[in-house]
Amino acid sequence: MKYAVLIGDGMADYPIEKLGGKTILQAARTPAMDYIAAHGNTGLAKTIPDGLPAGSDVANMSILGYDPAVYYSGRAPLEAASMGVALAPDDVAFRCNLVTIEQGRIKDYSAGHISSEEAEILIETLDTELSNEELRFYPGISYRHLLVARNNLGAETECTPPHDITGKKIEEYLPEGKDGDFFSDMIKKSMIILELHPVNLKRIEEGKNPANSIWVWGQGYAPKFTPFQELYGKAGAVISAVDLLKGIGIYAGLDVIEVPGATGYLDTNYEGKANAAIEVLKTRDLVFVHVEAPDEAGHEGSIDKKLRAVEDFDSRIVAPILKHAKASEEPFTILVLPDHPTPISLKTHVPDPIPFAVYRTDKKDSDGAETFDEESVKKGSFGLVKASELVGILVKAK
Known part of the structure; x- marks a missing residue:
């Protein structure tokens, strides 16, 4: 059969x-x-x-x-396996969406279904600007990417999927709980980095939604x-x-x-x-x-x-x-x-x-x-x- x-x-x-x-x-x-x-x-x-x-x-x-x-154990660890990212026992994997934010609201959870090629450039820029001993960004497909936090960082943070809050004010849904302020601050830093990025300026010129922020969610440890x-x-x-x-x-x-x-x-x-x-x-x-x-x-x-x-x-x-x-x-x-x-x-x-x-x-x-x-x-x-x-x-x- x-x-x-x-x-x-x-x-x-x-x-x-x-x-x-x-x-x-x-x-x-x-x-x-x-x-x-x-x-x-x-x-x-x-x-x-x-x-x-x-x-x-x-x-x-x-x-x-x-x-x-x-x-x-969470969504992101499953995606990490597909991307070839090995997780240590104290690594916490997050899904890292590229999103479009307009007037303080999530306009588009997929940044206009941005191409993988454009997205890779943006994620590599974020990795250069924001990564450290505790954080690392990994490019994926279209708007779907990965953030790995070490030393259990973010394991107990409360996050909301961006596709659940389209059109809503982001201030009401930023990460909360333990380490929530850290990840909220990181999202806000990403906005500054991405706003005038050449990839986004070109997308705006072409009438497309810019990928002007990240949004983290779906975190967890590697399952067995x-x-x-x-x-x-x-x-x-x-x-x-x-x-x-x-x-x-x-x-x-x-x-x-x-x-x-x-x-x-x-x-x-x-x-x-x-x-x-x-x-x-x-x-x-x-x-x-x-x-x-x-x-x-x-x-x-x-x-x-x-x-x-x-x-x-x-x-x-x-x-x-x-x-x-x-x-x-x-x-x-x-x-x-x-x-x-x-x-x-x-x-x-x-x-x-x-x-x-x-x-x-x-x-x-x-x-x-x-x-x-x-x-x-x-x-x-x-x-x-x-x-x-x-x-x-x-x-x-x-």
């Missing part, structure tokens, strides 16, 4: 008045996901355990079969994972544009497959990801394919972009993998799901259970769901399950 787990980050949503009371999944054209739901088994999965933040780190850790209540193969007896791989998913894969002992042109946005290389997944399954048992675009559109509050992202995920990821599975002589199991809802109305994550559908090529089964969406799957035979148990259920199913 081969297994493909296809994750459309943030696809789930709430009913939207402009769509006639439909959710994005209900309004979007998604024939491949609808086929999987109609010819398979469906349900709802709780990806965010009670008491943990509704982030992609927690949610995707659950989907990959790791209970966040046991394994979660039990290898995926030891837990589930399967060799697997992860395909994603974002360091978070790659980092989970690295800690889990999964292979991380790099796909040229994978951006984490609407312009990502969908075909490259789908082809890579099909190739992976020639030599491994399982592949996780993650697409970030629906989540980004949700954070932007764009109905049109989210509809496009979901439809692209369906037609350019799910459809070709489904076609390959149906044509294969070897039986396939396909699991399709979002990691969490990112409602257009809120522009941030919520911990609500997410819809999922499972299709097996060797099993003719259906539980009454006709389409893949938040309402239809409530009829499903799985009911409500703990997401971290889903992989185990699938690989043990007869």
Whole structure:
């Protein structure tokens, strides 16, 4: 049996008045996901355990079969692993966003989805100006970067994700608690350094949002994972544009497959990801394919972009993998799901259970769901399950 787990980050949503009371999944054209739901088994999965933040780190850790209540230590350490940054036991890794601040408010949590090339120049400037024996900046992809603090600095600081406070005054959400003043001061120093940086002056000239500040959040220590193969007896791989998913894969002992042109946005290389997944399954048992675009559109509050992202995920990821599975002589199991809802109305994550559908090529089964969406799957035979148990259920199913 081969297994493909296809994750459309943030696809789930709430009913939207402009769509006639439909959710994005209900309004979007998604024939491949609808086929999987109609010819398979469906349900709802709780990806965010009670008491943990509704982030992609927690949610995707659950989907990959790791209970966040046991394994979660923070988002940034996972991204550090993907970036090749080794953490000492007393190192605290922070996600370091490049953001746009205007009139004291976060205007854009992604600085206009700044290019990795531009961002690297800015992060290197910050590293030159602000790093010391306790701090070091590392460039990542687009607006997503890393700050490592040594000697437990910031471990107990309270931080807020920037995508949760778009349009709000930053003074009300600067880091608080132990070492909060230190990191708040660092954010303010970054504004002075970045405001007149040539990269930003050029972006303003071109009508783009400048990356005129950093924002730190998602900190934690390096976690310890039990290898995926030891837990589930399967060799697997992860395909994603974002360091978070790659980092989970690295800690889990999964292979991380790099796909040229994978951006984490609407312009990502969908075909490259789908082809890579099909190739992976020639030599491994399982592949996780993650697409970030629906989540980004949700954070932007764009109905049109989210509809496009979901439809692209369906037609350019799910459809070709489904076609390959149906044509294969070897039986396939396909699991399709979002990691969490990112409602257009809120522009941030919520911990609500997410819809999922499972299709097996060797099993003719259906539980009454006709389409893949938040309402239809409530009829499903799985009911409500703990997401971290889903992989185990699938690989043990007869």
